[in-house]
Amino acid sequence: MPTTNADSSIEQIVQVLERMRARCPLVHCMTNEVVKDITANVLLAIGASPAMVEHAGEAAEFAAFADALLINLGTLDDEQIHAQREAILAYNRAGKPWVFDPVAVGALGARTRFAREILNHRPAIIRGNASEIIALAGQAAKGRGADSGDSSEQALDAAARLVSQTGAAVLVTGAVDYVLDGARALSCANGHPLLTRVTGVGCAQGALAAACMAVAPDRFHGAAAAAAIMAIAGDLAAARAPHPGSFRVALLDELDRIDAAAIRGRAKLS
Amino acid sequence: MPTTNADSSIEQIVQVLERMRARCPLVHCMTNEVVKDITANVLLAIGASPAMVEHAGEAAEFAAFADALLINLGTLDDEQIHAQREAILAYNRAGKPWVFDPVAVGALGARTRFAREILNHRPAIIRGNASEIIALAGQAAKGRGADSGDSSEQALDAAARLVSQTGAAVLVTGAVDYVLDGARALSCANGHPLLTRVTGVGCAQGALAAACMAVAPDRFHGAAAAAAIMAIAGDLAAARAPHPGSFRVALLDELDRIDAAAIRGRAKLS
Amino acid sequence: MPTTNADSSIEQIVQVLERMRARCPLVHCMTNEVVKDITANVLLAIGASPAMVEHAGEAAEFAAFADALLINLGTLDDEQIHAQREAILAYNRAGKPWVFDPVAVGALGARTRFAREILNHRPAIIRGNASEIIALAGQAAKGRGADSGDSSEQALDAAARLVSQTGAAVLVTGAVDYVLDGARALSCANGHPLLTRVTGVGCAQGALAAACMAVAPDRFHGAAAAAAIMAIAGDLAAARAPHPGSFRVALLDELDRIDAAAIRGRAKLS
Numbered sequence: 001m002p003t004t005n006a007d008s009s010i011e012q013i014v015q016v017l018e019r020m021r022a023r024c025p026l027v028h029c030m031t032n033e034v035v036k037d038i039t040a041n042v043l044l045a046i047g048a049s050p051a052m053v054e055h056a057g058e059a060a061e062f063a064a065f066a067d068a069l070l071i072n073l074g075t076l077d078d079e080q081i082h083a084q085r086e087a088i089l090a091y092n093r094a095g096k097p098w099v100f101d102p103v104a105v106g107a108l109g110a111r112t113r114f115a116r117e118i119l120n121h122r123p124a125i126i127r128g129n130a131s132e133i134i135a136l137a138g139q140a141a142k143g144r145g146a147d148s149g150d151s152s153e154q155a156l157d158a159a160a161r162l163v164s165q166t167g168a169a170v171l172v173t174g175a176v177d178y179v180l181d182g183a184r185a186l187s188c189a190n191g192h193p194l195l196t197r198v199t200g201v202g203c204a205q206g207a208l209a210a211a212c213m214a215v216a217p218d219r220f221h222g223a224a225a226a227a228a229i230m231a232i233a234g235d236l237a238a239a240r241a242p243h244p245g246s247f248r249v250a251l252l253d254e255l256d257r258i259d260a261a262a263i264r265g266r267a268k269l270s
Numbered sequence: 271m272p273t274t275n276a277d278s279s280i281e282q283i284v285q286v287l288e289r290m291r292a293r294c295p296l297v298h299c300m301t302n303e304v305v306k307d308i309t310a311n312v313l314l315a316i317g318a319s320p321a322m323v324e325h326a327g328e329a330a331e332f333a334a335f336a337d338a339l340l341i342n343l344g345t346l347d348d349e350q351i352h353a354q355r356e357a358i359l360a361y362n363r364a365g366k367p368w369v370f371d372p373v374a375v376g377a378l379g380a381r382t383r384f385a386r387e388i389l390n391h392r393p394a395i396i397r398g399n400a401s402e403i404i405a406l407a408g409q410a411a412k413g414r415g416a417d418s419g420d421s422s423e424q425a426l427d428a429a430a431r432l433v434s435q436t437g438a439a440v441l442v443t444g445a446v447d448y449v450l451d452g453a454r455a456l457s458c459a460n461g462h463p464l465l466t467r468v469t470g471v472g473c474a475q476g477a478l479a480a481a482c483m484a485v486a487p488d489r490f491h492g493a494a495a496a497a498a499i500m501a502i503a504g505d506l507a508a509a510r511a512p513h514p515g516s517f518r519v520a521l522l523d524e525l526d527r528i529d530a531a532a533i534r535g536r537a538k539l540s
Numbered sequence: 541m542p543t544t545n546a547d548s549s550i551e552q553i554v555q556v557l558e559r560m561r562a563r564c565p566l567v568h569c570m571t572n573e574v575v576k577d578i579t580a581n582v583l584l585a586i587g588a589s590p591a592m593v594e595h596a597g598e599a600a601e602f603a604a605f606a607d608a609l610l611i612n613l614g615t616l617d618d619e620q621i622h623a624q625r626e627a628i629l630a631y632n633r634a635g636k637p638w639v640f641d642p643v644a645v646g647a648l649g650a651r652t653r654f655a656r657e658i659l660n661h662r663p664a665i666i667r668g669n670a671s672e673i674i675a676l677a678g679q680a681a682k683g684r685g686a687d688s689g690d691s692s693e694q695a696l697d698a699a700a701r702l703v704s705q706t707g708a709a710v711l712v713t714g715a716v717d718y719v720l721d722g723a724r725a726l727s728c729a730n731g732h733p734l735l736t737r738v739t740g741v742g743c744a745q746g747a748l749a750a751a752c753m754a755v756a757p758d759r760f761h762g763a764a765a766a767a768a769i770m771a772i773a774g775d776l777a778a779a780r781a782p783h784p785g786s787f788r789v790a791l792l793d794e795l796d797r798i799d800a801a802a803i804r805g806r807a808k809l810s
Contacts (some may be wrong), residue, residue: 014752015486028416034576036304040469045514049417050469051374052304058378065377065414075594077619079347104591107605108598121718144566144605147589197796199580244585245792254517256467296684304541306574310739315784319687320739321644322574324615328648335684349617524786526737 005249006269009186009224013267014260016086016216016225020090021047027209028053028066030084032074032103035200038248039070042204045255046229048211056083067214069098070207071118073111081114088121097124097213097222099205100168106135106143114253119166123225124213126162127171127206136215137161152178169219171209173202181220188224190231190267198248201268205230224269232266276539279456279494283537284530286486287494291317297407298323298336299477300354302344302373303529305470308377308518309340312474315525316482316499325354333360337484339368340477341388351384358391367394367483367492371476376405376413385425389436394483396432397441397476400425407532422448439489441479447497451490458494459538460501462508463508468518475500494539502536503528546809549726549764552808554800556756556765561587565754568593568606569747570624572614572643575740578788579610582744585795586769588751596623603630607754609638610747611658613651628661637664637753637762640708641746645677645682659706664753665763666702667711667746670695677701682713692718698730705725709759711744711749717767721760729808730771738788745770764809772806773798 025199026049029039040050053062056079063069069091071084091098100123105115115136128136130150131143137158142149152174159170159180167183177188195201209226214224236258296319299309310320323332333339341354361368361531370393375385385406396404400420401413412419423446429440429450440455441450447458460515465471479496488493506528507520566589569579580590592600596619603609609631611624629636640663645655655676668676670690671683677698682689692714699710699720709721717728735741749766756762776798777790 005595026417032592033573033594034580034590035301037307037469037577040381040512041518044467044469049414050304052302053374053378054303055347055378055380058346058380061378075592076598077595104593108593108595108601110595112600144589147566197584199577202280243796244581244791245789245796248581248792249515249519249789252518253513256515258511296687303573307577310574311784311788314737314739319684320574322572322615323644323648324573325617325648325650328650329614331648390646519785519789522788523783526783526785 009221009269010264010267012217013225013228014263017222017229017258017263018211018260019101019215020211023215024049024212025067025208026051026266027068027070027211027214028062029070030054030087031070031072031203031207032057035203038200039204039207041252042255043207043211045185046208046211046250050207053079056086059083059087060090063087063094063096065119068096068210070101070210071098072101072103072203072206073105073115074103075112076111085118088118089199092121099123099125099127099206099210101127101203102132102136104143105132105216106141106210115244123166123168124219125171125209126166126168127173129173129202133162133170134158148174152176164240166207169223171223171227173205177231179220179223179227184220186224187270188190188227188229188231190235190266192234194238194247196246197244197268198251201251228263228269229258235266236262279539280492280534280537282487282491283495283498286491287499287528287533288530289485290481293295293485294319295337295481296321296335297338297340297477297480297484299331299340300357301330301340301342301473301477304344305473308470309474309477311522312525313477313481315522316478316481320477324350326356329353329357330360333357333364333366338480340371340480341368342371342373342473342476343375343385344373344473346381346384355388355517357396358388362391367480369393369395369397369480369483371397371473372402373473374413375402376411393436393438393439394489395479396436396438397443397479399443399472403432403440403442404428418444420497422446422498439493441493441497444477447501449490449493449497453518454490456494457540458501460495460498460505460536462504464508464514464517465504467514471521498526498533498537498539499528502532505526505536506532549761549809550804552757552761553765553768554803556752556761557769557798557803558800559755560751561754565588565751566591566605566750567605567608567610567747567754568602570594570599570627571608571610571612571743571747572612578740579651579744579747581792582795583747583751585792586748586751591745594623596626599623599627600630603627603634603636608629608750610641610750611638612641612643612746613645613655613742614643614743616651616654622709625658628658632661635661639663639665639667639746639750639753641667641743642672642676643685643743645672646681652753663706663708664708664759665710665711665749667713667749669713672713673702673710674698688714692716709763711763711767712743717771719760719763719767724760726764727810728767728771730768730775730806732774734778734784734787735774737784738791768803768807768809769798774803775806776802
């Protein structure tokens with residue numbers, strides 16, 4: 001698959017960020033109970049507006065108001081499965097994008113069955129670590145809870161299969177992040193291990209992807225912007241906060257401070 | 271409506287703060303899943319004690335122990351509606367105050383119906399942004415999720431209508447906050463835009479209002495204390511933390527540090 | 541009951557910490573909605589891996605993957621009772637340890653009935669404040685929500701009764717923490733009042749106890765390690781962060797930084 005032009009992608013990512021600050025997209029997050037606080041704070045820091053609407057009836061109604069939807073399977077129960085299904089159908093009817101984060105898919109039965117079902121409903125972006133992407137594509141993965149036992153490179157075949165099955169852009173996170181759609185591929189070598197020592201950063205990146213999708217020219221650059229913005233903010237935060245408590249605080253500050261110059265000067269895309 | 275004497279109100283607010291530290295009221299919070307952490311931490315920082323009891327049977331039982339109740343509609347489901355209704359009835363039977371935060375009322379059907387129902391059960395304080403107060407009063411609002419599309423001044427008629435309908439003191443939040451009861455009105459011009467860039471600060475102010483209500487001489491000064499304490503702590507925090515991650519940390523520190531001198535020296539009431 | 545040798549216990553605690561960093565135990569937390577964020581961040585900071593799986597079917601399945609289970613009753617509902625019961629049975633079948641944190645047991649009916657039931661299922665460690673331990677043992681306690689109205693010394697008889705009834709090691713937290721099993725007792729005089737001014741630190745200590753239990757030589761030293769690590773990290777954090785917002789950040793940083801030298805140099809065990 002041809003890689004995309006890195007310089008052109010950087011300018012597209014800059015435009016996504018600038019449109020985010022100008023338009024403040026409203027992002028409907030149906031996500032797990034561990035990460036709602038950091039997810040909302042990441043969206044507020046980057047310039048978007050979060051809304052967590054979980055009631056089945058209200059979640060479908062909210063498709064009329066929000067700009068994009070995040071579906072995250074982190075702490076699933078039966079009521080949430082019902083509400084998420086209703087919401088996805090409503091966003092598809094409204095012609096608005098939804099982003100899918102298949103947390104811990106593979107080992108656990110209920111969420112894996114539900115994940116396979118909703119793959120048929122045309123997510124705009126699928127974001128996961130390598131083990132989640134491999135398991136979602138129906139292959140044997142080494143995940144352990146929400147942790148990946150595989151490297152992001154090992155998930156590229158599975159990611160390509162998900163692209164052709166669903167039409168989504170796929171973002172595989174890891175030491176190096178990869179973004180694929182049917183025509184292009186991009187890697188992002190930014191990011192710091194401290195991003196994995198703070199709970200919910202990966203899940204919040206799914207919400208960031210939904211915010212980017214609301215203002216991006218296409219699915220590929222929505223996913224690429226979510227990858228680059230979080231990873232570069234992580235680099236900036238780690239440079240001044242070497243422990244996880246203060247790193248979490250610095251990451252939110254850097255998401256507020258990040259601008260075109262930081263992206264142009266620091267992005268390691270290829 | 272006559273405004274109240276600002277100097278006298280400042281002294282009442284100081285007394286509420288000092289009684290808070292002396293008595294450590296136990297505040298029963300039935301609130302949404304996004305903001306439980308910051309809500310509990312705001313109460314602990316100001317000197318109150320939080321308890322989040324959600325089980326329908328236990329929530330009613332807990333009226334025997336707590337000093338005040340917060341009802342927040344942020345992430346409503348059917349089980350929570352049932353438990354909140356039981357709790358309100360139990361607090362009314364026990365003669366203890368409850369505070370109502372009608373998050374995102376207006377656009378969404380389930381919460382709007384429930385909000386109208388519980389308005390009949392005599393809340394001590396109603397706290398909301400302008401769009402929520404306007405919608406709760408049955409007028410056409412411009413809210414978008416939990417965000418207000420109206421200024422707090424535009425909600426004053428609706429607030430006055432809610433006062434006469436329910437007997438509550440109403441706190442309308444915005445660039446300027448307003449507090450009304452049937453006899454008095456007060457504005458508070460403290461506060462900083464960063465307060466809206468951290469998730470849950472508004473919801474935590476509802477819990478702070480319940481804590482103030484537990485030690486205040488009346489509903490009006492309970493609401494006024496919640497407005498002034500949060501806004502002045504926000505001013506102090508913004509002076510040393512200009513980005514949202516570190517602002518959240520500084521806000522909790524300033525709620526711990528705030529004292530009579532800070533309130534007397536900084537309150538912008540009229 | 542004979543006290544244990546403090547120097548030997550310190551070396552056992554050091555070994556627990558070093559094994560934690562080497563093995564990164566996966567800790568399944570079924571805990572309340574207020575504290576999931578800080579619980580996960582405490583585990584990540586100390587070097588363990590958190591997983592919050594709540595769906596009844598998945599929670600039992602997850603016993604095949606995780607190293608230990610935490611059961612915390614903080615915000616109980618009927619679905620959670622069902623899922624927690626299934627999970628405990630699955631961990632017992634798998635021969636893996638579970639830790640029990642009976643939050644606010646005593647005053648509230650639903651959780652007290654459930655707590656008495658699961659006491660029969662052989663928890664490895666029971667962690668609670670004095671009022672919770674006294675109430676769990678069936679005696680009259682002075683708790684108020686999640687706050688203790690009793691000192692930890694007053695709970696020692698109740699703790700000994702729970703040890704003989706269940707076979708668990710019991711950790712009673714307070715100004716001084718106590719650890720007991722059937723043969724030994726230890727007190728830990730480290731810790732700072734700011735630990736009680738941040739929501740969820742006590743609940744997160746329950747998760748830390750589960751992480752320690754996954755790598756400890758026995759129940760007693762698993763509980764002792766959880767007591768000493770949290771209390772010493774609290775001492776270190778309070779020395780540089782005197783207010784609760786920044787103390788929470790510093791506590792997570794110190795849990796990341798704590799090492800054998802800090803434990804040997806600062807532990808106040810007897």
